[in-house]
Amino acid sequence: MDEEFEILKKVIIEKIGFFPERYKERPLMRRIAVRMRHIKINSYLEYARLLERNIKEQDLLHKTLTINVSKFFRNYVTFRRIKEAVLPQLLREKEKRGGIIKIWCGGCATGEECYTIAMLLDEFLREKKSSVVFSVIGTDIDEDSLNTAQIGCYENKAFDETPEYFLKKYFKKDEKFCVLKKVKEKVKFVKLDIEEENMYLKELDLILFRNVLIYMKRTFQEKILLKIYNRLNERGFLVLGKVETLVGETKLLFTIVDSKERIFRKCRILKR
Ligand SMILES: C[S@@+](CC[C@H](N)C(=O)[O-])C[C@H]1O[C@@H](n2cnc3c(N)ncnc32)[C@H](O)[C@@H]1O
Incomplete structure (x- = not known):
C-alpha cells in the first residue's frame, strides 16, 4: 500500500508538476481519495496507471489538489x-x-x-x-x-x-x-x-x-x-x-x- 502510494506520488510529480511531499499527508490523501472514489478505483497503483495516460484525469486531480477558493475582502x-x-x-x-x-x-x-x-x-x-x-x-x-x-x-x-x-x-x-x-x-x-x-x-x-x-x-x-x-x-x-x-x-x-x-x-x- 505504502509502495503503491509512493508510485502514485511519482506519477503526480511527473504528470501534473505537483509535489506531494510538500503538503500535509492526510488532507492530501483525502483529496486523492475523492477522485478515486469518483471514478470507482480503489487501488493507488491502478489510479497511478490511469493517471499516467489520462490527461483529463490529470487536470481533474490537479484541480482537486490545489484548493482555489477565494473571494473579495475575504476576512x-x-x-x-x-x-x-x-x-x-x-x-x-x-x-x-x-x-x-x-x-x-x-x-x-x-x-x-x-x-x-x-x-x-x-x-x-x-x-x-x-x-x-x-x-x-x-x-x-x-x-x-x-x-x-x-x-x-x-x-x-x-x-x-x-x-x-x-x-x-x-x-x-x-x-x-x-x-x-x-x-x-x-x-x-x-x-x-x-x-x-x-x-x-x-x-x-x-x-x-x-x-x-x-x-x-x-x-x-x-x-x-x-x-x-x-x-x-x-x-x-x-x-x-x-x-x-x-x-x-x-x-x-x-x-x-x-x-x-x-x-x-x-x-x-x-x-x-
Ligand atoms: C485557498 S487558495 C488561497 C487564495 C487566496 N490567497 C485567498 O486567501 O483567498 C490557495 C492557492 O494556493 C495555490 N498553491 C498551492 N500550492 C502552491 C505552490 N506550490 N505554488 C504556488 N501556488 C500554490 C493553489 O493553487 C491555490 O490557488
Missing part, C-alpha cells in the same frame, strides 16, 4: 487593519524615499485578493491625495485559476464580504461583476510555483500569503517563510491567513503588528 477585518496599520506606513516610507509600493499575493487563486488590495490602495491613496504609485503581482501554480483572474469577472458569491461601496465603485455589472480597467492595469498575474524565483519578486513592501501555508508541512512552511522574508523590503509587511502563523526560526524574523489578523513586519535585526 474583511484583515483588510480594514491593513488599511489602518500597514498602508499609512508604506505611504510614509515612499513619500520619504521615493519608489513605488510593490505588493505580492502568493497563491492568489482566481485573483480576488489581488484586486481587493489594489482597490483598497487606490482608495487610500486618493483619500490621502497622494501621487505615489503601486503595483500588485499575483502568482499561483494553477493556470485555470490565473486565466479567471486575468479575465476579472466574478459571480455574486465572490462578494459576500465586499462593502457595497467598493462593488459600486470598482466593478462594471454585466452578466457578472467585472473589475474596472483602471484596477486591472495595476495587477499582473504570473504562473509560478512558490519556490521559483522571479525578477518581480524582490524588494516587496507587502506580501499577502493567505490560506496557502495551511496545506503545507511545517518544514516546508518554514522554508517558504524564509523565502518571503528575503523577498521583503527592509521593513516590509507580511499578512497570513486567519489560521496560519509563523513557525520555527521564522518567528525571530518578524514582529507582530496584529496577532488576530496575522499581520507581521520584517525585523531589522534578528530578535533573540
